[in-house]
Amino acid sequence: MNPRTRLSLVIGAALAALAIAVAPASAHGHFEFHRTSNLNSTLVWVYYPSANPTAYYSPTWRAGSGDSTNCSYVGHGWLPNGWYDVWGHWDHYDFTIKGIATYLQDKRCGDGTLRTQLFIHTKELADWGNSCEAYCFDQSTDYYSNGCIKLSHSGYGFPDDIQTAHWWWHNRGGFSFHGSSTVNDALYVHS
Amino acid sequence: MAVVAVAALMAVGATQSIGSASTHPDVRALEVRGADRSGKGLFVAAGRVEGRRTAALAGTASLPLAGWMAPVAVPTTGGDQLVYSTWKELRREDPELSWSKQGIHPGDALGTPTLWVHDFGSGRDEVVDTNSYSAAVRSDGAIAYVRGAAPYRAFRNYTGDLVVRASLSAPPVVWSAAPAEYVAAAWAGDTLLAYRIGEGEQLDVLALDGPGEQRVLMADANLVAVSPDGTRAFLANEADVPGSVSVVDVADGTIGETLDLGSLDQGLLWAAYGGSWSGDLVAAPTNAGIAVFDVGSGTISLRELLKGSGDTSGEDLVEPQFTGDTDHIVVRGDGGSGKGTTALECELATATCLAQETEPGSAWLHPAYNPSRPKGDDS
Numbered sequence: 001m002n003p004r005t006r007l008s009l010v011i012g013a014a015l016a017a018l019a020i021a022v023a024p025a026s027a028h029g030h031f032e033f034h035r036t037s038n039l040n041s042t043l044v045w046v047y048y049p050s051a052n053p054t055a056y057y058s059p060t061w062r063a064g065s066g067d068s069t070n071c072s073y074v075g076h077g078w079l080p081n082g083w084y085d086v087w088g089h090w091d092h093y094d095f096t097i098k099g100i101a102t103y104l105q106d107k108r109c110g111d112g113t114l115r116t117q118l119f120i121h122t123k124e125l126a127d128w129g130n131s132c133e134a135y136c137f138d139q140s141t142d143y144y145s146n147g148c149i150k151l152s153h154s155g156y157g158f159p160d161d162i163q164t165a166h167w168w169w170h171n172r173g174g175f176s177f178h179g180s181s182t183v184n185d186a187l188y189v190h191s
Numbered sequence: 192m193a194v195v196a197v198a199a200l201m202a203v204g205a206t207q208s209i210g211s212a213s214t215h216p217d218v219r220a221l222e223v224r225g226a227d228r229s230g231k232g233l234f235v236a237a238g239r240v241e242g243r244r245t246a247a248l249a250g251t252a253s254l255p256l257a258g259w260m261a262p263v264a265v266p267t268t269g270g271d272q273l274v275y276s277t278w279k280e281l282r283r284e285d286p287e288l289s290w291s292k293q294g295i296h297p298g299d300a301l302g303t304p305t306l307w308v309h310d311f312g313s314g315r316d317e318v319v320d321t322n323s324y325s326a327a328v329r330s331d332g333a334i335a336y337v338r339g340a341a342p343y344r345a346f347r348n349y350t351g352d353l354v355v356r357a358s359l360s361a362p363p364v365v366w367s368a369a370p371a372e373y374v375a376a377a378w379a380g381d382t383l384l385a386y387r388i389g390e391g392e393q394l395d396v397l398a399l400d401g402p403g404e405q406r407v408l409m410a411d412a413n414l415v416a417v418s419p420d421g422t423r424a425f426l427a428n429e430a431d432v433p434g435s436v437s438v439v440d441v442a443d444g445t446i447g448e449t450l451d452l453g454s455l456d457q458g459l460l461w462a463a464y465g466g467s468w469s470g471d472l473v474a475a476p477t478n479a480g481i482a483v484f485d486v487g488s489g490t491i492s493l494r495e496l497l498k499g500s501g502d503t504s505g506e507d508l509v510e511p512q513f514t515g516d517t518d519h520i521v522v523r524g525d526g527g528s529g530k531g532t533t534a535l536e537c538e539l540a541t542a543t544c545l546a547q548e549t550e551p552g553s554a555w556l557h558p559a560y561n562p563s564r565p566k567g568d569d570s
Contacts, residue, residue, distance in 0.1 A: 067432060067461055068478060068506045070525060072552070074258035075392045075413070075429075076463060076506075083289035087346055096390040105346065108286040111532075111552030112278070113258045116348070116372070117390050133431065141432045144460075146392040182346065184291035 029173030031120070031165070033189045035078055038066050039143045043120075043151065045165060047173030058168045061161040064143025064150040071109035075146045079118055079189055080107040086186040089169070091178055094126035098135060099153070100166045103180075104187060115147055120187070122153040122162040130155040149187075216493040218457065219542035220500045221480075221508070223524075223535065226545035230536040231514045232521035234548060235264045236556035240273065240309070241548060242534075248309055249316035250277035253555040254324055256304060256349055257374045259510055259523075260386055260394070260464050261325040264559035268330045268567040273309040273559060276324040278302055281342060290345050297346035304343075306336050308359060319359060322351070327375040327383060330567025332358045335366070335375045335383045348372055353385055353399060368405040373397075376414050376464070378563035379441040380421035384414055394464075396426060398441060408444055409437075413461075415475045416468035421564040423447070425473045425486070427462035434461045436475070438486055450484070450491040452477075457496055467520070467562070469513035474520055480505030481522060483539065497542055502526050503533075512560045521558050532556040 029047030036042070045058035066078035085105045093101035102120040109115065123137045130136035130153070138156035154160035170176060175183060233242040240246040252263040252275040264275035281300045285293060295301070304324035309316045319326075322339040329335075339351035350370040354363035367373060372388040376396075383399040398408040413427040415436065422442065428435045433453035437446050452459040458479050466475040471487025472494065480498035484491050499505040507525040514521055518540060524533040531551050537544035550556040 069504075070507055070509075072258050072525070073463070073506070073509070074260055075388075075394050076461065080286060082287045083292060085289045085291045085346075096393060105290055108255070108284060110286075111555065112253065112255045114255045114343075115392070116256075117388065117392050119391055121391070144432045146394075146429075148391045182291070182297060185289050 029169075030185055031169075031187045033063060033065070033079075033149055033187065035065065035081065035189055035191050038069065038078060039064050039140060041065060041078075043149060043161075043165065045168040045172060045174070047168075049173070056172070058172065059164070061151055061159075061165055062143070063161075065145055066147050067144045071115070072111050072113040074113065074115065077109070077115075077147060079104075079115055079147050079149065080109045081189050081191060082107060083185050084187040084189065086181075086183040088180040089175070089178060089183075091166070092126045092128075093121075097121050097148075098126045099124035099128055100162050102169075102186075104148075118148050120149040120151065120165075122151050124153040124162070128153075128163070132156075216455075216457070216496050217542075218496045218498065220498045221535075221537065221542050221544050223500065223544045223546050226536070226547050230521070230545060230547055231519065232512070232534065232536055232547070233266065233559040234521075234534045234556060235273075235275065235559050236534075236548065236550045237554035240264075240559065242559075244270070244311060246273075246309060246311055246314065248273075248275065248277075249307055250279075250305075251555050252276060252557070252559075253278045254304075255302065256343070256372075257325055257386075259557060260374045261327070261376050262465075262510075262560050262562065263555060263557045265326050265328045265561050266559055267328050267332065267561075270568070271311055273311070274319065274326040274328055274334060275307050275309065275559075276326070277305050277307060278324075279305065295345050297344075299345045300342040301345055302343045304339070320354075320363065325373075325375045327377050327385075327563055328561055329378040329381075329563055330565055333378075334359060335378070335385075337373045337375055338363060340370075353383065355383065364402055366399045366402050366405070368403055376562065377417050378421070379417045379424055380565070382441050384408065384417070384424060384441070386414070394429070396424070398444070406444065408439060408441070413464040415462055415464060415466035416473050417441075417562060417564040418468050419470070419564055419566075425466070425468055425475070425484075427464075427475070429461060432460050436462050436484065436491060438491065448486065448489065448491045450493075455493050457493065459493075459496075463509075465510040467512045467560070468564070469517045472513070472517045474511040474513060476506075476509045476511060478506045481508050481511045481520070481537075495539060497537070497539070499524075502530055508535075510558050510560075512558050521560075523557060525552075534558070 043063040068076040087103040137153040151161040152158035306319040306323040353367035374386040483495040534547040535544040
């Protein structure tokens with residue numbers, strides 16, 4: 001998915017500088033993305049308090065993915081269904097994508113097309129500020145992406161859903177780490 | 192492949208003339224009928240070539256790392272050979288499950304691409320290069336492609352170099368400035384146009400004029416098509432939604448005409464890769480269907496919009512390719528999840544298509560075409 005920026009930034013080795021290595025973890029909670037439309041799908045955090053098999057749910061957030069419902073349309077289609085591991089999580093990511101960012105594993109569409117470099121993120125600056133148009137969430141079309149899951153950010157009339165989802169990730173059965181690390185089964189995408 | 196009439200695609204074409212203040216495009220729903228004969232197009236699917244030529248390939252032509260950002264199979268000038276990519280799965284994956292649930296660990300090898308050439312005369316296939324995919328074939332026989340260093344691995348970006356061979360037998364020369372996730376798209380004269388896939392699958396269109404001579408032609412953009420003389424590129428900018436389309440001078444990156452898609456009041460949000468340019472017309476896939484733009488008058492205008500019908504929405508009509516003139520195109524109709532893919536041959540004047548073939552998505556039914564210009568032949 002796309003922060004819709006014209007900036008072309010090289011990431012490469014600099015990514016390692018952000019990484020805080022921790023051991024892979026198994027999730028006690030996970031995100032669920034209900035894929036219903038490019039602009040108006042939903043994301044929810046599901047968690048299981050210790051010794052309690054009952055699932056608890058966060059509030060549901062509006063979320064977008066892609067600008068086409070054809071999964072195999074690289075750079076346009078919404079992300080594929082299925083369970084995802086997470087590759088890393090950052091509070092102040094600062095490359096093409098900025099701010100709170102959760103990096104997802106690659107995933108195949110039905111015909112085998114691989115979707116890569118997908119994140120859960122918003123349009124904000126690395127310090128959670130705004131810089132329109134590339135890094136502010138000021139209109140509903142900002143829910144469009146190239147395939148990533150996009151949440152809203154505050155400042156222009158939209159709720160700070162990226163920050164709220166971030167809180168649930170850290171505080172309700174989620175994880176405290178930041179940086180590159182694999183988290184098993186951290187996202188489930190379904191239609 | 193058996194010819195299959197596709198009931199799901201059948202619909203009666205309807206014409207309405209709708210236009211903005213500056214353009215009056217014909218907006219039509221495609222009428223699709225079953226074909227009783229092979230057409231002018233050339234398609235690959237499930238390891239076969241169908242259409243105006245038939246052949247068996249060494250494997251299914253496919254591009255999992257790029258989808259149809261570039262053609263999965265490219266005829267050489269004169270049509271005697273076909274350069275195509277295949278994918279060998281090194282480990283069976285269940286896309287419904289996460290990698291961890293399948294015991295797949297970071298760094299595990301999952302697949303490898305291979306670039307092949309098929310000779311129609313001898314019927315033989317030869318490997319051009321391993322860990323390689325997405326060929327751009329120039330009219331003089333030079334070939335560009337992406338060459339990776341190793342198989343595709345879990346939790347690793349598949350980076351490689353853009354390499355160029357003066358001919359299939361010549362040694363590869365690295366043209367890209369540094370390894371990245373590239374896709375070789377097309378030649379525009381002696382300039383190679385390619386994609387760099389970035390975070391969030393942002394696509395940057397690059398122009399490479401020689402080894403290490405790499406520049407960004409347009410960031411956050413799709414290459415729709417190259418002009419017949421190879422001097423200009425029709426690019427779709429995706430920085431905003433709705434986006435825009437522009438004619439760009441390949442040599443210096445100068446943006447000539449630009450058309451904001453939102454100004455057309457046709458619900459166009461974006462145009463995409465896999466289009467074609469013949470004469471003054473550019474056929475482009477869009478979210479609403481196949482758009483035919485006229486670029487001949489010094490401006491870009493929308494001449495025709497062919498919408499989907501039945502189970503095939505407009506956004507599922509992809510890779511529109513003119514077939515020798517500006518009156519006919521071949522198109523791939525993707526019926527959506529589980530509904531298969533259909534090869535269509537369409538007449539623009541009547542918005543009527545003949546459904547040639549239908550295959551499951553796993554067969555990778557795609558038109559075989561060469562987007563590089565100039566073409567060097569009359570195919």
